[in-house]
Amino acid sequence: MRILLSRTDRVGDLILSTPAIASMRRSFPDAHITLACSRYNSVVVDRSPDVDELAILPEDVAPAAFGSRFRGVDLAVALAPRNVDHALVAATRAPRRVGYTYATRYLARLTLRTKLTDVVLSQADPATAERRPRMTIAHEVDQVLAVAIAAGATTLFRDLVLPVTEDDRAAAGPLPPRPIVVQLGKRWTEGGSTAESALTLFRELRALGHPLVATYGDDARALGEAVGRAGIADLVLGDLCFHAWAAVFAQAACVLTIDTGATHVASAVRVPTVVVFEHKWFRLASQEWSPYRVPNAILRKPPDESDASLRASRAEIVAAVASLL
Template sequence: MSLATLHVRKTFEPDRLRSILVASPNWLGDAVLALPVLANLRRSFPDARIALLVRSWLSPLFRSLPFVDELVELPRTGELIWAATALRKRGFDVALLLPNSFRTALISRLAGIPHRVGYMADGRGSLLTVGVRPSSGMVLHQADAYLGLLRALKWDSWLRPTGFLLPPESDAEAEKLLTESGLSPDVRVIGIAPGASYGTAKRWPSERFAEVADLLADRLGIVAILFGSPQEAPLTRAVHERMHGAAINFGGRTSLTELASLLRRCALLLTNDTGTMHLASALGIPCIALFGPTDPHRTGPLGLGHQVLHDPPACSPCRYRNCPIDHRCMQALDVERVVAAAEAVLTRSPLTAVANVRRTPAIFLDRDGTINEEIGAIQHPDRMRPIPGAAEALKRLGEAGYLRIVVSNQARVARGDATEELVDVTHQRLLELLHADGGETDAFYYCPHHPREGRFPYRRDCLCRKPNPGLVQQAAYEQQVDLERSYVVGDKVSDMLLANRLDLPSVLVLTGYGRESLERLHAAGGPMPACTTKDLLGAAEWIVQRRSPG
């Protein structure tokens, strides 16, 4: 189901975009959480010039990114005049506005950017040419909220890269800083970020940070590194003064790149809900994240290996910068619990989190003509009819240990013959019919685009329309698929081409368009399927027989 509604005042052709300006958030944590947007934009528009509009103090975060061609720094003063003059000369085709502020939209409007996309917020709807209104009641992580702009435009929005922030020389920079502080390279260190720029409500008591650091030093020989902004230097100094064990106080003493370099040297980061936490998680550093007034479902660390400690009272979440009562949300987190969480991270193998993610082989299945009878251009739940034997085939594949992932072109959405909601409802009806006969599928991915026909925002030459590999790549990423042991099954030439592009074995079923497809493949000289079978049940039998033991 779509999670947002578009308010379109002016359409554009995505395939004609040559230059894209992305307005970055202004806070460190939000800027880090916006990085997946840039990665997905680059995937969707590999040939476009992508520029990032950013505050100067955040520029170092983005300088080594492969997804951005240029950084455009906002001036410290006179930004509206600058937008109407210098920025206007740049001639960007579209602006993607990640901050929800009126001022960001005004800057893009004054810059004369013809297409401006952002959320309908802060009274700026009239400044947007494509406004996005998220569905009410949805609790989204902030990273997903930013990606929601791409999802609303039907652009790629699933890639979540990590560990790409720093240049190669950063490790040497970190070691130099630590050596100058008297720390030898073989000493194991953890980071501690006791501050929170939003206010004291998000801060765990400073004396407890000191106590945790001392206990870990006594039990595991750990040295703590304290991090904080210049404004938080008094806080890191207070924590340092309370500690009895070895520690290095870098509070107020690091640039953004130095902070990132030192974080990558840490075995973990003990932190409140901070921008430093998000920077660490983006670098692949496990976090012990202490949450109180904020919701970790919205702003928790992304990735594997983190431990979020959160005992929310009835008054949490809240928006207070300073707690007006007894700060019970943070007081509830005791020292021993935090120490135990840190010990669990520090004593496990570095590969444990990755090893615990077991990849599973999958069968990537076309739908119409393979699982159900062809239903034509007009889609309706009442027209769904499973092909005889399809439910049994899916059951056998599941019992053999395969994920059953449906990947389907649904250009009828682009043409206006169906809505995305109708596609979902119709597929749900198919699942009900299959379930009645013991069949199941594990996931459904479909492409709503068409390269030449249809309406905004669905008309575009995308990466997900088969035989392009985008749907399979997304499914493999999100479902933890072992591609080396996977197959493609379908009745169309596009399915065989898809398998060939991914170097996967394919099975052509002779239901649907299968016989016509076989003739076309022979006439074109391939690519020929690894196996041709009467129907999906025959394909399942062939695949199961080929599976090696274990």
């Protein structure tokens, strides 16, 4: 049996799809499983024990043209509710083509009925979640597992899969023992947070008595360099390769991050995590993309950047980190 899975979007979303991928492997142990992904997110699965082959979607190739290369597969599954993955899977013309979309996207639902043989509906809609505060939104892991079940998966695996090796730890370099790791990102400097407040947060986290390690990528280079210049972290690490970055998280007593893929890397290496979500769409995001199966605290950014709001937010963050140490 030949199976094609597709997920070409973000790193964090592919991490949250690894239980579905593992479930497909366990349910079809003798199948040849190919995963179509992007160059960007392929780092999540380049060591996957559940995939026989990776197929990287070139940036200059249309998804439908790429999907047509897989005609002859028995089953094709879009693990993301995106046009790219739907088009790729549809183009395989597999006897069974499975995917999902949101229940409130009525036009997409009608269109997909002509492209896929099985369409799973998700209730994860931002506007609906805000209008109905008591509404429960399934975690993305469970949404993607529902797609795997629709595709025939009968042996479910619910843990995130992200192997980290001793070589990864060595590549990350020596860390202070049991640090609080703060993942810096652009959102620390906007929309209910400021760069100055983020620097002050480091000083206030000192009171917890754990070493502080800051990590950052290109989007937060200026903030990372500011933390380094201020001398408010024991170690500042930028431009780590993906697996070394995961290895830093794996050695943490707690990871603190805004809402990015770092949340899901921390969950995959099973570390307590504090996530500060954006004020807008909080009800949806804090359920659908919350830390998965690890001790956690979920916080909401303030609606403004007044001194009082920022001070209260920092106090809430420090208390949340303390509760997980």
